[in-house]
Amino acid sequence: MISDYIYVHLDGVTNSVLSKGITFKNYDEIIKKVPENILLLNASKDIGEFDPHTGFQMICGVEKVRDYLEDNIDKNTSRTLKWIDFESVELLRQVTPVEISELLYVAHARTHLHSPFYYKLQNNYIYLSMTDNFKKIYFRYLEQFYGFLSDSLTKSLEIKCNEKKKFFQKETKIEPIPDEVIKELIPFLREGVLFSFIQMQNQHDTCEIPVFLVEDRLRGMNQTFSKKDLLGTVRYDRNQREWSFKEEDLLQPLEG
Structure with missing residues (x-):
């Protein structure tokens, strides 16, 4: 869906962008590499699989992640999307309770406490959809x-x-x-x-x-x-x- 306007507020210090009217459907050809796995910070229990260590739902594997994004990115649904990518399940299991609480805070407050890029997760993004079709996204590589x-x-x-x-x-x-x-x-x-x-x-x-x-x-x-x-x-x-x-x-x- 094309908007009558595009709004962008870029924070070069935290590598985050608040936007409205930006389309992300062509993410596959723009970012070139679909995330290996994503941790869903607000998903219901019927989406993905449950990770007992963090208490979040997760989607593992490039093809499953691609299918999830295809079904949800830029779709007019009542469901808000909040996710962070991660490199491996093994490293995910090493995330501490404090780091898990930080992820809960990110999902709730839509902002980070410390660095938005976690060493153990090796994440490149945090995607937070908001009310009125605003999106806040953290990019490790802002370009x-x-x-x-x-x-x-x-x-x-x-x-x-x-x-x-x-x-x-x-x-x-x-x-x-x-x-x-x-x-x-x-x-x-x-x-x-x-x-x-x-x-x-x-x-x-x-x-x-x-x-x-x-x-x-x-x-x-x-x-x-x-x-x-x-x-x-x-x-x-x-x-x-x-x-x-x-x-x-x-x-x-x-x-x-």
Whole structure:
């Protein structure tokens, strides 16, 4: 499902991302390696198998993990997903009671107490779905998130560009947004930004997606944002099939 906006708040210190509107369905080709095993931090007893050491349900084996993610990632279900990956069952059995309590805290508070990456688990992710379709994900390798952002921006723009095309018109194909443009956006992602497809300017030759400063004002995302909140514009040139980012000049002229 494509949203009318994409929200991203990146924390480079903890390698966590709070987001809404990002699609994770293409995780297989973006992260290249599906987790070996996952520990389900809030699953009912009918999912996976019970681990008596931690008291959590777990799913073991790449194929079973892939099936679970295919059935649950980006699906509109009432069930929230909270999981952490781990390397081996043998090392999982060495997790201490204190570490188990930390995992319970992560699931409950949706934040970590100490490091979100555990030596014994050798985890690369913690996935926490939240209310109103927000997600908080910890990435050991934060650049993997940039792949999801690129994929989501590209697919969202492609859908929006083709919404009003006539039956006989050829569908517009959008080139993937390049890494260098994503890198330009990173400093702004740390502030908490919204890419608004509602306020997108869809011209004959270009599409311009405004990027607004939202920070943690999560309840006001459905509003129309004013120019004072504009940080910049992501632009796609249909003729050249090129992406670019133009930062807004935030310096206001002196009155006098």
